[in-house]
Amino acid sequence: MSVAVGRTSPRAQLGTQAPRIILGILGLVVVVWLAIKASQGGTTFIQVTLNGITTAALYFVVAAGFTLIFGLMRVVNMAHGSLYLFGGYVAYIAQTHWFGGGGSQFSLGGASTTSIAGFFVPLAFATLVIGLVGLGIQQLLLRWNQGQDLRQALITIAVSVIFADQMVAHYGGIVQSIQQPTSWPNSITIGALRYGFFRITVVLGSAIVIGVLLYLLFKHTRFGMTIRAGVDDRAMLSALGVNVQLVFAGAFFLGAMLAGFGGVLGGTMISVGPGLDTQFLLDALIVVIIGGMGSLVGAAIGALLLGLVQSYSAIYLHFGSLDLSNYGVMTSFILVIAVLAVRPLGLFGRAA
């Protein structure tokens, strides 16, 4: 897949100007509409915005792993959503079996309590297990198909289908959720605003910490330099004595761990249940397509855009008596089309 970018003739330039102008107007309309809404209901608007940002944080964690794997290995890991969901289930099972917590979202018992360890041990355990599962997929299935993009995509799709069925078979179809520590508050209040504690502290905090750590890893460690060099020129890197297979394995392990970690966060913040694997795969795909495949900054910006667009369109898509809320799902794709029309490789994408 190669897209020609760069010098364009005046005629072609005119062609690319048209979508820019249309999208500029569209963007302006959206901003004005949001400004009106913001002035009408301040607290609701802040809450909706925070929903968008915290959802974006979760998307970023998941998409960062996806984009890391793609950037280095050119593997579009279609099983990334399965790793996400499986991470949630592993933590859920660990929590219920080892700490007696957890439970259906609809059970109002509240008899069981969850300790701090009862949350963090399953979180760490699931993250590690998913890292190893990802490593297994890479070593057993992908390694000997290197450079065969289509084959690798099909293999990971097959893996995701098998995972989806197996998870339904073993964990059932009921939506569950992982319990946060009972000692933590459910929400925090700032002035007139009440907001979910877990979302704003743990999820948003994790995303920021992970973003910073990944940045430092890429920018300042030898492993990070090796990954960047591997993205640029794999064969040359190997000719300098670097065992590229080892770097691949490390990157896949790390990317899968991020999916698993995200799965636990999502399983606590929202839920764990069938169908979330494909939903998060799709969201991760949208994020990296908007942001540019392989770019960490792109994943952050893409996640933020997607999170906000989804969050706003779930609430603000009614205009007087015209209620378009049901079409909210479409706005994600309008976002993709809008970004790709202007930047075919995504906001921070570079030609391979």
Added chain:
Amino acid sequence: MTDADLLEVQDLHGYYGPAHVLHGVSFTVGERPVSIIGRNGMGKTTLCHAIMGIPPATLSGSIRFAGLELLGKPSYRISRAGISLVPQGRRLFGSLTVDEHLRMVGRGKGNAQWNANRIYELFPRLAERKRNDATQLSGGEQQMLAIGRALLVHPELLIMDEPSEGLAPRIVDELVETILRLADEGVRILLVEQNLGVATSIAERHLVMVAGEIATELSSYQLASDPELQRRYLGVEPLSE
């Protein structure tokens, strides 16, 4: 060091799919620099890649280095065995700065012959441009970095694929001096060149490659003194006097 041949290539055949591109190449490299010359498309770069284990050519025959068979070994093992490549077009890493190139490759051997500081001593220009991205360097600086990067794996044999390509004459002179200095320090050199001036200043033995074969071996004297030979094998204008 002994006179023993460090690199022994024997009856090396190479294929890109059905295309037969190396037709039984045999030669040796010992203590003194050796050059491979020939026109474009004669298989010189393919040969460099074959020795270095860089895909995608399918190979048969034998490449022995210090008694070790390299054929079929992954690239990083060949590098660790003591061969390093300064590739055609330099192939620097666009996302890395000058300093990152050198820090990433440098291996912390206790008695390390080469480290980042020594590279900066060898090429003071690079020290000035430490924080620059590799893409921001001039052609000459890029070549210095490509050589510095290759030296950091502590090679016994340095393969240089058209190092003078695209450089200004003054820079080429500096480059030749650097390569001669490296040769004096005991780094063995296999040089691929189209610039006969560079080839004859560095090496005494010249292997002429024609259509995937070593057509003949010439001394610097033979090569320099016979314009007809130059025209026939290299398609180049004779060396100017």
